[in-house]
Amino acid sequence: MIKLQERDLKHIWHPCGQMKDLAANPPLLIKSARGALITQEDGRQVIDAISSWWCKSLGHGHPLITQALQAQLAQFEHVMFGNTTYTAIIELSEKLAQLTPSLCKASFASDGSCAVEIALKMSLHARQITGETQRTKFMALENSYHGDTGLAMAVSDLGIYRLPYQAVLPNVSFLKNIPYVANKLDPLWHDCSSMWPALEQQLNQQAANLTAIIVEPLVQGAGGMLIYSKDFLVRLRKWTTQHNIHLIADEIMTGFYRTGLKLACDHAMIEPDFLCLGKGLTNGVLPLSVTLTSNAIYDLFYDDFEKGKTFFHSHTHSGNALATAAALACFNAFDVENIEQKVQTLEFTLIELLQQIATETGYLTNIRHLGGIVAADLVNAFDISRLGYLVGQEAIKRGALIRPIGNSLYWAPPLNIEYETLLQLRDITCDAIKTRCCVS
Numbered sequence: 024m025i026k027l028q029e030r031d032l033k034h035i036w037h038p039c040g041q042m043k044d045l046a047a048n049p050p051l052l053i054k055s056a057r058g059a060l061i062t063q064e065d066g067r068q069v070i071d072a073i074s075s076w077w078c079k080s081l082g083h084g085h086p087l088i089t090q091a092l093q094a095q096l097a098q099f100e101h102v103m104f105g106n107t108t109y110t111a112i113i114e115l116s117e118k119l120a121q122l123t124p125s126l127c128k129a130s131f132a133s134d135g136s137c138a139v140e141i142a143l144k145m146s147l148h149a150r151q152i153t154g155e156t157q158r159t160k161f162m163a164l165e166n167s168y169h170g171d172t173g174l175a176m177a178v179s180d181l182g183i184y185r186l187p188y189q190a191v192l193p194n195v196s197f198l199k200n201i202p203y204v205a206n207k208l209d210p211l212w213h214d215c216s217s218m219w220p221a222l223e224q225q226l227n228q229q230a231a232n233l234t235a236i237i238v239e240p241l242v243q244g245a246g247g248m249l250i251y252s253k254d255f256l257v258r259l260r261k262w263t264t265q266h267n268i269h270l271i272a273d274e275i276m277t278g279f280y281r282t283g284l285k286l287a288c289d290h291a292m293i294e295p296d297f298l299c300l301g302k303g304l305t306n307g308v309l310p311l312s313v314t315l316t317s318n319a320i321y322d323l324f325y326d327d328f329e330k331g332k333t334f335f336h337s338h339t340h341s342g343n344a345l346a347t348a349a350a351l352a353c354f355n356a357f358d359v360e361n362i363e364q365k366v367q368t369l370e371f372t373l374i375e376l377l378q379q380i381a382t383e384t385g386y387l388t389n390i391r392h393l394g395g396i397v398a399a400d401l402v403n404a405f406d407i408s409r410l411g412y413l414v415g416q417e418a419i420k421r422g423a424l425i426r427p428i429g430n431s432l433y434w435a436p437p438l439n440i441e442y443e444t445l446l447q448l449r450d451i452t453c454d455a456i457k458t459r460c461c462v463s
């Protein structure tokens with residue numbers, strides 16, 4: 024009989040990777056997953072150290088979410104959301120509206136990328152309605168990542184993702200020299216005034232034609248878990264307001280306590296014009312994303328049909344009832360589990376354990392952390408090709424699913440991960456680094 028992994032490779036094109044790598048290191052064959060642990064068909068377990076691409080903030084198989092799904096399944100799974108509504112999605116929208124003071128209108132999609140598309144399109148469309156037709160440009164930050172669909176990719180500064188398609192994408196400017204920090208104790212976190220004038224100069228050059236600036240607030244995930252100054256976000260909000268430019272906060276990775284607070288924007292006490300959420304919204308159980316915006320934006324589109332202001336954006340699975348039930352259960356589970364408290368403790372544990380590895384191996388540098396994220400760059404003393412990838416593969420063999428981004432290694436585990444599991448994660452990561460970072 025052909026092994027399952029061979030059958031997989033015969034027909035499946037996996038996401039975000041070179042298939043030749045997967046042929047050499049076949050995908051893990053998953054049997055079950057609970058909490059922070061994934062069990063393979065052969066019984067071996069791996070720690071989900073990156074919450075399955077940052078979405079399993081409450082871990083796998085959370086009982087409150089499972090119960091909610093079963094209850095919703097007994098009612099209905101999905102009815103097209105164009106002309107219909109139901110209790111759960113109304114309740115979810117009310118909870119989403121409470122996340123910020125005035126972003127009270129929710130537009131639902133499935134993936135994070137689509138939530139970003141909605142925000143970008145709404146911003147641009149709003150300018151057509153207000154007659155600000157010169158405002159057609161978007162700006163993003165260097166090292167940004169906002170998804171893989173057309174516009175989302177256009178505002179992503181990751182060349183390997185974007186460049187093959189650049190010919191058909193709109194030109195976007197990327198703000199350079201972002202004030203990156205190591206943690207909240209970094210002086211730049213509270214005060215980036217020394218770097219602001221150069222940033223403001225770049226902004227001013229574009230101001231007249233910009234409709235929106237999109238940011239991943241405080242942590243840039245796919246860019247390598249880079250953390251930047253809270254003060255920069257405060258200043259950017261102020262500048263965008265002064266210049267009548269929309270600020271889009273893409274909290275698809277950072278939302279729901281990943282950075283320690285419910286939203287990363289809460290650290291800076293700012294409110295964007297558009298807020299995109301996904302991933303942790305359903306704890307990664309089912310695809311659901313949302314773009315929140317204000318009445319001020321919503322009202323621009325609200326008119327007689329003949330006036331042509333309708334926002335004609337739809338996804339088949341918009342408002343999916345199972346995903347909605349999961350999201351509603353997540354709100355409950357975050358409270359029941361007291362995640363806000365847990366992530367405070369987790370933050371200290373994560374940095375302490377990664378520091379121990381740095382001391383023991385000498386192969387980690389540029390250590391940074393915020394909330395449930397800790398990251399460092401591997402010291403490539405022997406110029407080893409694709410070192411991060413090799414360390415990741417070694418860790419998988421030893422029982423931890425980590426996926427370094429280039430040579431940046433990070434942990435972003437479920438926020439309710441057990442301390443003992445973190446100790447195992449430390450030992451596995453440490454051994455993987457020791458094995459791969461030197462040449463024997």
Ligand SMILES: Cc1ncc(COP(=O)(O)O)c(C=O)c1O
Nearest residue numbers: 134135136169170239244275276
């Ligand atoms: C900040 C950010 N925005 C958007 C996306 C895209 O989300 P999705 O993969 O659900 O389309 C991601 C995915 O990693 C992300 O990290």
